[in-house]
Amino acid sequence: MIMIGPPGSGKSMLAQRFPTILPPLSFNEALETTRIYSAVGLVPSQEALLTTRPFRAPHHTISDAGLIGGGQIPRPGEVSLAHHGVLFLDELPEFKKNVLEVMRQPLEDGKVTISRATMSLTFPARFMLIAAMNPCPCGYSSDPVKECTCSQTQIQRYRAHISGPLLDRIDLHVEVPAVKYKELGTETSGESSDIRKIMGNRLAKAGLYTNAQMENAHLRQFCQLDRESRTLLETAMERLGLSARAYTRVIKLARTIADLEGVQNIASHHISEAIGYRSLDRRSGW
Numbered sequence: 001m002i003m004i005g006p007p008g009s010g011k012s013m014l015a016q017r018f019p020t021i022l023p024p025l026s027f028n029e030a031l032e033t034t035r036i037y038s039a040v041g042l043v044p045s046q047e048a049l050l051t052t053r054p055f056r057a058p059h060h061t062i063s064d065a066g067l068i069g070g071g072q073i074p075r076p077g078e079v080s081l082a083h084h085g086v087l088f089l090d091e092l093p094e095f096k097k098n099v100l101e102v103m104r105q106p107l108e109d110g111k112v113t114i115s116r117a118t119m120s121l122t123f124p125a126r127f128m129l130i131a132a133m134n135p136c137p138c139g140y141s142s143d144p145v146k147e148c149t150c151s152q153t154q155i156q157r158y159r160a161h162i163s164g165p166l167l168d169r170i171d172l173h174v175e176v177p178a179v180k181y182k183e184l185g186t187e188t189s190g191e192s193s194d195i196r197k198i199m200g201n202r203l204a205k206a207g208l209y210t211n212a213q214m215e216n217a218h219l220r221q222f223c224q225l226d227r228e229s230r231t232l233l234e235t236a237m238e239r240l241g242l243s244a245r246a247y248t249r250v251i252k253l254a255r256t257i258a259d260l261e262g263v264q265n266i267a268s269h270h271i272s273e274a275i276g277y278r279s280l281d282r283r284s285g286w
Contacts, residue, residue, distance in 0.1 A: 001128075001129070001130050001131070001170065001171065001172035001173075001174060002092065002130075002131040002132070002133065002167075002170050002172070002173055002174070002280070003015070003130075003131070003132045003133070003174050003175075003176045004132075004133055004134070004135050004142070004173070004174070004175050004176065004279075004280075005132075005134070005135070005142065005175060005176030005177060005178070006134060006135070006139045006140050006142060006143045006146070006177075006178050007134065007139045007140075008178065009176045009177060009178045009179060010176065010179060011090070011132035011176050012088075012090055012132060014176070015057075015086070015088045015090070015130045015132060016055070016088070018055075018086055018128070018130055019052075019053045019055050019085060019086050022053055022085075022086075022128075024051075024053075025050070025051060025052065025053055025084060029084045030049050030050055030051060031049070032083060032084065032124060033050050033053075033054060033083055033084050033085070034048075034049050034050045036076050036080050036081060036083055036123065036124070037050060037081065039075065039076060040075055040076060040081070042081070053084060053085040053086065054081060054082050054083065054084065054085030054086070054127075055082075055085055055086045055088065056078050056081050056082040056085070056086070056087050056088065056127075057087075057088040057089075057090065058078045058087075058089070060089075060090070060091050060094035060095045062078065062095070062099065063099065064096075064098055064099045064102045065077065066078060067079060067099055067102060067103070068102045068103070068106070068112055068114075069112055069114050069123055070114055072116070074114040074116060074119070074121045074123075076112075076123045077112070077123075079103065079106045079112060079125040079127060080112060080123040080124060080125045082125070082127035082128075083124045083125055083126055083127055084126065084127070085127060085128070086127065086128045086130055087127045087128070087129050087130070088130045088131075088132075089129070089130075089131045089132070090131075090132050091132065091133060091134070092131040092132065092133040092161075092162060093133055093158050093159065093161040093162060094161075095161070097161050097163070100161070100162065100163070100166055101163065101165075101166065103129070103166065104165060104166060104169060106125035106126075106127075107129060107166075107169040108169065110124065110125060110126035111123065111124050111125055111126070112125045129170065131170070133162075135155075136148055136150040136154070136155045136158060137150050137154050137155070137158045138150050141155065142175070142177070143178055144178075145178070167280055167281070168243050168245050168246055169245065171212075171249050171252070171253055171277070172253070172277045173277055173278055173279040173280040173281070174277065174279075175279060198259045198262070199211060199259060202222055203218075203222070206218055206221075211252050211253075211255045211256045211259070212252060214252055214255075216248070219248060219251055219252070222255065223251050223252070223254070223255050223266060224265070224266070225251070225266055225271070226265070226266075226267070226268070228267075228268040229254075229266060229267065229268045229270075229271045232268050232271050232272060232275075233247070233250065233251075233271050233275070236250075236275045240275075240278065240281045241281070242278065242281060246278060246281065250271065250274045250275055250278065251266075251271075251274075253274040253277060254266050254270040254271045254273070254274040255270075257270045257273050257274060258270045
């Protein structure tokens with residue numbers, strides 16, 4: 001997920017809260033995560049096993065080796081330290097472009113392979129990427145109150161740090177507006193994020209845990225679309241120029257939206273909502 005909004009809209013706070021709505025680590029997940037942290041000496045001395053999901057938030061000055069892993073004797077990087085947890089990249093366009101591009105493999109495969117002359121090591125890296133950015137260098141091009149001071153050239157140069165192939169691998173493009181004063185103290189109840197039973201019953205036989213892990217064969221089995229949904233998705237593909245990768249991600253997201261609604265079949269309004277989360281695909285210059 002990538003969140004786009006002006007400074008102070010709560011993007012970082014939302015990212016930090018995200019691990020609290022994830023399910024607890026299973027025993028096997030805890031073992032895998034502990035092995036990675038043990039390899040770099042980060043397991044607390046008083047703990048034999050990590051029991052909370054990792055939350056990693058590297059600074060934008062990090063190198064590609066720091067993010068992906070490397071060294072003369074390869075060590076896991078931040079993407080592996082975030083395995084089974086959250087990797088938060090704040091101010092995404094501030095990261096060096098070559099650093100961001102090395103994330104494309106782990107986002108696709110859930111692992112990182114580092115090759116050296118004497119060895120080749122593969123580290124697991126199945127993480128949730130949460131990114132945040134301003135809509136422009138000054139941050140206020142989408143703010144209804146404060147005036148943006150950026151030129152169109154500056155905005156395009158700022159956005160160009162994030163490549164199309166990287167955006168293609170991000171499921172949710174969420175615009176986060178500034179919070180109004182009267183809304184700061186308002187208490188609202190959100191919907192439950194616990195849909196594990198719904199997904200588990202459907203995916204268990206396939207050896208999967210989440211909708212994100214589904215491959216093409218699973219999509220045909222669990223994500224059948226009616227005629228209206230197929231027509232809507234086809235129209236969106238043509239008008240927005242969505243790639244084949246974005247096509248499958250829209251369907252997986254629609255499956256999750258339907259699960260949150262507690263219904264078995266994907267309907268056209270689920271597809272419509274999932275397409276709505278591809279907002280950066282609708283903008284010129286991205």
